[in-house]
Amino acid sequence: MQIQIRTDHNIEGHEALADWVSSVIKDALSRVSDRITSVDVHLSNQNSDHHEDGNDSMRCMIEARLEGHQPLAVTDQSATLNQSVDGAVEKLTHLIDHTLGRLEHQANHRTDPPLSRSS
Template sequence: MQIQINTDNHIQNTESLRERIEAIATQELKHQRQHLTRVEYHLSDVNSGKAGAEDKRCLVEARPAGMQPVSAEHRADNIVLAITEATRQLNRVLTSAIGKAQNK
């Protein structure tokens, strides 16, 4: 599973952020890992650097082998919470989509 990270101009794509995302993705997507070819994270600061409630946004898109891509989004006060919750939501979407595909 390849992990790709895209950030806007207000969020720095640091090594520690990449490590955190890889750890979250590995933990939360461990049961779907064998089905995934790539997971893309799109991180942005909605208020462009100004503080505010739920101003950090994470859109995560997964590409399961032989299936259409699926995505999930979450907004939170900090970027790590947005990443964690979006990945958890993606896990639920993947579980459903993969289960339906296997039952066909």
């Protein structure tokens, strides 16, 4: 599973931040990492012009690509970067669990006949 992290110009994209975000994602998705080809993380400060009001809004958008399926994307906006990353990771794990559960349910409840092999 490849993880790529991008930040806007209002967030310092230093190595410690990238290592921390990668670690959080790897831990959360370890059960399904073999089904995920890549994860893109976008971190941004939505209210960077309003520092004086103390109401900065940090945003984390995560897009995960499941092998053979459309990408799944979630967003979380919180007061701190840590909260927004944690929130987005939690949403992503729920979405992946739901998606994989639905796919498994569909595969187990197919009503079409199996393909016959002609000899």
